[in-house]
Amino acid sequence: MSSLMRETHPLTLKVMRLSRPTLSSTRKFPLDSNNSVLAQAVQEAELNRPTQSGQIFSDLCLPNEMHPLDAFQLSEALVLPRAFGTMYLGETFAAHICLCNESNLVVRDISVRAVMQTATQRLILFDSSSSKGAGQQEETPKILQAGQPLNLQVAHEIKELGVHMLGCTISYLSAQGEHRSLQKSFKFQVSNPLVVKTKINHLDNDVLLEIQVHNATQSTMVLERLRFEAASPFEADDLNTVGANVPVWCGSVGFMQPGDVRQYLYRLQPQLLSDQPSIEQERAIKYASALGKLDILWRSAFGSVGRLQTSQLLRKSPGMFLIEIEEALVRGKEKNTVLLEEPFVVRVRVRNVSERKMQLSSVLQTQKHPMVISCGAVQRSLGSMDVGETKELSIEYVSLAPGVQRIGAMVLSDSLSGYARDVGHLLDVFVT
Amino acid sequence: MASILSGIRQTALGTATAADTSAVRTLNDRRLFEPTPLDDELDDALQTYVSSETRPRRDVPTAPEYMGRVYGYERLNQLVTGGQWRGLALAAESTILETPADQEHKLMKCWTYRTLALLQQQGCGTLAVTELDRLERATGYANVARRAVVELGRSPTAVWPFELRLLRAQAPGVAAGDWAESIARLSALQRGCSRVLSRPSGGDASEEERITLNERRVFRLSLMIATCAANLGDSSVAVQTLDQLLPADSSDDESDVRLLSAAARLYLQLGGIAAAERLFLRVENIAPKDDKLVLMNQAFYAVATAKWDVARDLFARVFADHPDRIAAGNNAAVCELYLGSPQAMLNGLQQLMVASPTAAGTAEELVFNYCTGLDLHYDAMKLREAKIKKMIEVGMWAGDGFDMRSFKIHQ
Numbered sequence: 001m002s003s004l005m006r007e008t009h010p011l012t013l014k015v016m017r018l019s020r021p022t023l024s025s026t027r028k029f030p031l032d033s034n035n036s037v038l039a040q041a042v043q044e045a046e047l048n049r050p051t052q053s054g055q056i057f058s059d060l061c062l063p064n065e066m067h068p069l070d071a072f073q074l075s076e077a078l079v080l081p082r083a084f085g086t087m088y089l090g091e092t093f094a095a096h097i098c099l100c101n102e103s104n105l106v107v108r109d110i111s112v113r114a115v116m117q118t119a120t121q122r123l124i125l126f127d128s129s130s131s132k133g134a135g136q137q138e139e140t141p142k143i144l145q146a147g148q149p150l151n152l153q154v155a156h157e158i159k160e161l162g163v164h165m166l167g168c169t170i171s172y173l174s175a176q177g178e179h180r181s182l183q184k185s186f187k188f189q190v191s192n193p194l195v196v197k198t199k200i201n202h203l204d205n206d207v208l209l210e211i212q213v214h215n216a217t218q219s220t221m222v223l224e225r226l227r228f229e230a231a232s233p234f235e236a237d238d239l240n241t242v243g244a245n246v247p248v249w250c251g252s253v254g255f256m257q258p259g260d261v262r263q264y265l266y267r268l269q270p271q272l273l274s275d276q277p278s279i280e281q282e283r284a285i286k287y288a289s290a291l292g293k294l295d296i297l298w299r300s301a302f303g304s305v306g307r308l309q310t311s312q313l314l315r316k317s318p319g320m321f322l323i324e325i326e327e328a329l330v331r332g333k334e335k336n337t338v339l340l341e342e343p344f345v346v347r348v349r350v351r352n353v354s355e356r357k358m359q360l361s362s363v364l365q366t367q368k369h370p371m372v373i374s375c376g377a378v379q380r381s382l383g384s385m386d387v388g389e390t391k392e393l394s395i396e397y398v399s400l401a402p403g404v405q406r407i408g409a410m411v412l413s414d415s416l417s418g419y420a421r422d423v424g425h426l427l428d429v430f431v432t
Numbered sequence: 433m434a435s436i437l438s439g440i441r442q443t444a445l446g447t448a449t450a451a452d453t454s455a456v457r458t459l460n461d462r463r464l465f466e467p468t469p470l471d472d473e474l475d476d477a478l479q480t481y482v483s484s485e486t487r488p489r490r491d492v493p494t495a496p497e498y499m500g501r502v503y504g505y506e507r508l509n510q511l512v513t514g515g516q517w518r519g520l521a522l523a524a525e526s527t528i529l530e531t532p533a534d535q536e537h538k539l540m541k542c543w544t545y546r547t548l549a550l551l552q553q554q555g556c557g558t559l560a561v562t563e564l565d566r567l568e569r570a571t572g573y574a575n576v577a578r579r580a581v582v583e584l585g586r587s588p589t590a591v592w593p594f595e596l597r598l599l600r601a602q603a604p605g606v607a608a609g610d611w612a613e614s615i616a617r618l619s620a621l622q623r624g625c626s627r628v629l630s631r632p633s634g635g636d637a638s639e640e641e642r643i644t645l646n647e648r649r650v651f652r653l654s655l656m657i658a659t660c661a662a663n664l665g666d667s668s669v670a671v672q673t674l675d676q677l678l679p680a681d682s683s684d685d686e687s688d689v690r691l692l693s694a695a696a697r698l699y700l701q702l703g704g705i706a707a708a709e710r711l712f713l714r715v716e717n718i719a720p721k722d723d724k725l726v727l728m729n730q731a732f733y734a735v736a737t738a739k740w741d742v743a744r745d746l747f748a749r750v751f752a753d754h755p756d757r758i759a760a761g762n763n764a765a766v767c768e769l770y771l772g773s774p775q776a777m778l779n780g781l782q783q784l785m786v787a788s789p790t791a792a793g794t795a796e797e798l799v800f801n802y803c804t805g806l807d808l809h810y811d812a813m814k815l816r817e818a819k820i821k822k823m824i825e826v827g828m829w830a831g832d833g834f835d836m837r838s839f840k841i842h843q
Contacts, residue, residue: 030598042514076759303736
């Protein structure tokens with residue numbers, strides 16, 4: 001809090017940030033239940049210092065106290081904030097402004113204006129001349145008698161990082177009939193409370209979204225709500241529960257200490273309008289880069305609230321090939337498990353998802369997977385394919401080595417447009 | 433000014449001579465003591481800011497008035513009750529020096545008073561740690577401890593009163609902020625109590641008493657560990673430790689209401705509003721609706737959800753029904769500030785402090801809140817005068833070790 005010297009103005013202006021009070025910590029007298037050295041003295045001392053007791057009082061008679069709380073740290077007394085503290089994005093800046101007529105004379109025609117200035121905007125928080133302001137239920141008095149104070153409170157939701165300035169301007173008519181103005185600014189910095197990082201993993205059409213949230217403040221907080229709102233065309237499945245929908249982060253691990261990091265996982269699935277989506281719908285899903293937004297609400301000391309919503313979380317869209325491989329599996333075998341040196345057939349279904357007709361052919365690239373050799377023609381023609389049409393291709397293989405083997409390297413090409421897709425591998429098989 | 437005054441007042445009583453390096457073998461050896469500091473921040477501030485005509489008379493102990501005497505427990509307890517930590521430190525020291533070495537039980541009790549006094553006095557924690565270390569070594573040589581250590585393999589502190597062992601565990605945190613060491617020592621004590629509980633029970637009355645005693649000790653130690661963890665900044669450990677003490681969800685035992693409320697208040701302090709609400713509701717299912725505990729819980733929850741008028745009315749109601757609940761009166765006044773009236777807060781706090789000068793008038797929380805209100809309302813000379821006036825009022829009744837930061841006088 002600060003003010004100007006009274007030699008120049010009869011009024012003083014003080015501002016106090018109204019962050020939450022907290023319970024005071026007590027000085028502990030250690031006690032023992034039997035043969036106590038100090039118990040009698042402490043009981044009498046607590047009568048003289050009731051606010052220093054960690055005892056919690058009830059009207060209930062509890063004669064056989066098995067849970068003595070004399071060692072409990074927190075007292076019942078609330079203490080006002082000791083310092084301005086740090087201001088964080090998403091919190092609400094609330095302040096009490098006290099204007100006092102410190103002189104012996106009456107001051108008239110008072111008007112008060114409080115403005116919040118940031119790097120990008122200037123917001124009027126309170127203006128007595130236009131009755132604008134939070135927390136004012138009656139008109140601001142225009143006259144202050146000697147020694148009389150004027151109290152008002154302002155609040156502003158912090159939506160920007162960086163330097164903020166609360167500017168207060170008091171205009172008044174002095175006892176000498178002079179129009180005067182008292183101005184004072186209070187500067188503070190707004191910091192980022194949370195650092196959010198994402199990691200994206202693609203699983204066919206689905207997206208596994210990992211979100212890391214880091215508590216960048218200097219105090220413990222509880223993430224009361226962390227909700228992912230998926231963007232079209234996705235819908236999100238929250239994977240952050242265990243058992244019967246019990247949140248992973250609850251109980252004692254629900255408290256995030258300064259520097260703590262929490263990891264959350266969501267599965268995003270495309271919202272399909274039908275079982276057979278059109279090529280346009282598939283294209284919209286594949287090329288969608290916006291995944292959704294995070295809505296975070298946290299609480300810190302004594303319920304102090306902060307709320308942030310991220311911008312759209314983006315991904316590098318996987319895009320679409322003009323020739324899509326819809327299915328590749330080993331015919332007649334469970335879980336793609338085959339026997340060593342025994343032939344097996346892989347069925348591949350391909351689809352023309354381009355905007356024109358294709359004349360499709362495939363060339364196997366057997367040199368890429370030398371331990372699994374193909375039987376039959378290396379080069380095959382699949383013939384003409386209309387837009388959206390699917391065709392099946394059957395390829396016979398024999399594996400020369402056990403274990404997990406990759407198969408199916410090939411090039412699919414369209415002789416009409418010259419387009420070619422290089423398929424690194426179709427699937428993995430387990431050879432026993 | 434403070435350093436000049438302390439230079440005049442500090443006593444050399446009990447100072448160890450530098451050249452004497454032989455082992456201390458008795459519990460009343462002069463070499464166990466550090467010089468007892470006799471300066472006090474409130475005394476020094478009153479000397480600085482208040483003229484001698486208006487300065488309140490305070491009990492300023494001197495070494496000669498305590499030297500050479502033996503004090504009974506009643507007198508020592510009076511010094512504890514009055515918060516006269518300097519006097520207590522001197523009285524305990526004198527009693528120890530004047531008590532024969534073979535009265536080890538009495539000597540250990542006096543050491544408990546001495547250590548308590550040093551830990552309560554601002555800035556004397558390191559002295560307490562030093563003396564406790566020397567005492568531990570000396571205990572190993574003392575008559576009772578020798579058998580315990582040599583024949584039974586116990587630590588020298590095993591013969592200390594349990595409260596002295598608790599003070600020894602708290603000392604690193606209080607003195608130097610080393611809460612991790614305090615947790616380690618408290619955990620060691622807890623393991624000892626658990627070992628006692630795990631011994632087969634004979635079923636007689638003394639065994640029952642032993643079990644009850646150690647169960648309560650284990651409980652107290654858990655609370656102290658949670659406190660140290662919170663001081664260390666490890667809220668997860670603090671909450672986890674407290675969670676382990678809480679009764680099952682299905683419990684409707686009346687004796688659980690205070691523990692549930694205590695845990696809930698810690699959760700509120702850390703921002704766990706939803707968790708606190710669940711515990712408050714459990715309390716409301718057990719205790720009567722108009723129990724002052726239930727009302728206080730509701731009031732704290734209202735503070736946490738910024739319903740200041742509800743909180744103020746609840747606190748005021750508790751205070752009206754129970755005028756001894758100074759904290760409720762303080763909290764109602766604090767709510768007035770958040771409702772827009774620092775003057776109402778100042779008036780409320782001043783009324784409390786005038787009505788109960790020894791309790792409310794010397795409560796550091798109330799003084800701090802009051803001075804915060806003064807900072808908001810006054811300026812320059814008027815502010816200084818108001819704070820000095822408050823300092824005089826506090827000086828009339830406060831004991832030693834009053835936290836001068838409560839006055840915010842250097843801001």
